[in-house]
Amino acid sequence: MLLRGYAFTVAGIAIGVAGLVALGAMSERIVRFIEGGDRFVLGQISVAGRGMGMGAGFTAGGLLPDATIRALAAVPGVEGVQRQVMLPFNPSASQFITLTHELVLGLDLSVPMPNRHYRTLPVRAGRFLRDGDRKTAVVGAAFAAARGLGVGSRLTLEGQTYEVVGVMERTLTAPDRFVIVPIADAREQWVAKDPLLRTLLASGAVALTAADLNTGAAVGWREGEDPDALARRIRERVGGVNVQIPSELSALLRSSTAFFSSLLAGLAALGVVIGGLSVANTVAAAVFERLRDFGIKRALGATDVQLGREVLAEALAVTLSGGLAGIALALVLGLAIDGWSAPGQPLFLFSPRLLGGALAFSVLLAAAAALHATLRVARLSPAEAIRRGA
Amino acid sequence: MLRAERLVKTYRAPSGSALRVLDGIDLKIAGGELALVLGPSGAGKSTLLHVLGLLEEADAGDVWFGEERVSALGRSARSRARGCSVGFVFQSFLLLPALTALDNVLLATRYVGTGGAATRRRALALLEEFGVLARRDHYPPQLSGGEQQRVAFCRAVVNDPPILLADEPTGNLDDDNARVIREALRGRARAGAAVLVVSHRPDVVGGADTVVRLQGGMLAC
Secondary structure, three states: OOOOOOHHHHHHHHHHHHHHHHHHHHHHHHHHHHHHHHHHHOOOEEEEEOOOOOOOHHHOOEOOOHHHHHHHHOOOOEEEEEEEEEEEOOOOOOOOOOOOOOEEEEEOOOOOOOOOOOOOOOEEEEOOOOOOOOOEEEEOHHHHHHHOOOOOOEEEEOOEEEEEEEEEOOOOOHHHHEEEEEHHHHHHHHHHHOHHHHHHHHHOOOOOOHHHOOOEEEEEEOOOOOHHHHHHHHHHHOOOEEEOOHHHHHHHHHHHOHHHHHHHHHHHHHHHHHHHHHHHHHHHHHHHHOHHHHHHHHHOOOOHHHHHHHHHHHHHHHHHHHHHHHHHHHHHHHHHHHHHHOOOOOOOOOOHHHHHHHHHHHHHHHHHHHHHHHHHHHOOOHHHHHHHHO | OEEEEEEEEEEEOOOOOEEEEEEEEEEEEOOOOEEEEEOOOOOOHHHHHHHHOOOOOOOEEEEEEOOEEHHHOOHHHHHHHHHHHEEEEOOOOOOOOOOOHHHHHHHHHHOOOOOOHHHHHHHHHHHHHOOOHHHOOOOHHHOOHHHHHHHHHHHHHOOOOOEEEEEOOOOOOOHHHHHHHHHHHHHHHHOOOEEEEEEOOHHHOOOOOEEEEEEOOEEEO
16 A cells, blocks of 8 residues: 555666676676675785796796796795686687686695785685595686586687686686696696797707796795785795785786776766665655645644654655566576676676665665755645645 | 735736735634635635645735745745644645555655554545445545545544534535535534635535625635
8 A cells, every 4th residue: 555656766776786786796797806806816916927928827927937836936925826828719819818807827736825815726616636636627717617617617729628617716816717636637728728839849959848838927925024015025035936925916907907996987877876866856746746635634633743653654665576586687688698608707796885885875865865855845835835746 | 714804915927917816814713713714716616715824925915824824934834834733625636646545544644743543544444434435445536526535524624623614515516425525524524623615606505604705815604
């Protein structure tokens, strides 16, 4: 009975909240992406060989030979060094390694993960790789979704068949598009992908062993050590390497994602303005549409307080109904778009803080709009309200 | 029971011109009295009724409910006085379309704090008395004009107010329904209420104790 006659108001609020939630969910997605990358780079010191090898990955460097890895481990303050090979999954797709690129990551599983923020990578199904594994892979959530992979699936990489032993949890960051394999397998893939490297190895002109084939290393620091200071120490003491200072890399990441940050701020502002205006306008219009009703209620003895309480209660009920309907609408649309446009790489992130915030924002705004409209209505005499609302 | 002294009300047009519709009205209606104010359209009858019922403020003059000078009360106190002491019957019924017939009647009790089982029983009894009990769960748009006015009358009297004000109460009704409302108005007066009816038709209610004419902002016998 309370909401009878409010169908259009509920629909109006639902559309406003849906817009707010949808734009907010796109913002949340970008925030998570940036925050996740930031957290990762601040958890380790990334080192690559100096140069521009094909397996640049995030490290943007060349070969990092075994002797250099050992030199890294000998720097005071270093707790552990993990050899890595990072390759583009499909080198022909693009010459650029981007944050959204699909990558093969080979990890030396004989040492613990040195990243302080990711001691283990979260696995949703199956297991992570173990030392001694061969021709096994753990795939990122987006990579798995795009190819319909699950635990036990087979994956062909450079002509070799790999068994998928694990699927990682969705992180909404770069690892969602990773294929993680044992480093020995990644080295085989590297040689298979790179004709120049193959030619060099076959010629015997350079003395390279398998242990020299690393594109980078993740370096961990001892407890109490300043990671930036340690990174600078590595630069001083180990030659022929590109060392990323964690705080500088974080700043670089943030500056390189400045466009996304601006887009995010724009989307959030747009969502607040569009959704907020829609909700406030709809609620205020609903109150003014009921001018005659309020005049009648005043004629029957309703005081300003009683009337205000009723209007607020109705606005709350209507906004909650519209807000929940709007959230449902945004969820349905967002999930449909995600499923249709880019399976496994969602455009929207409907976080609880976004949904709760949007609902709370809508309710508060609706209450303010209802209060404002009620105060304007209350200025009228009952007779005037009835006349104007007729 | 209902008394007005030197009521003045002027409407101003946006151009600034003024129209004085009430020009020093004095009126007194005792409990049990049925008074009829006649006048052509635009004479100010509705304005007089609104001012007497505290739906609108006069520019000058006073309104008394019994011994209380209600025109001097603050907004909330005026609302409470209106809710407790006055029942309104309007030509256009003024029922809330989102409420059922029964809820429309009960609405009048909500603001004066007389809700409860006894009030509901009284509302149902009134609906039965006026022949619309079977329509209690229907919404106003589902009712005929006559049924709506009967429901509106039930709402006006459910609190048993000592003052009943009716503005062209039979203006939109057929003869049968008009007769029901006329008889109900007389019945309220017989029950002790001060009843004021304003209309442009002299036959709107028969047997009025007092009949006055509103013309030029003043009352004349």
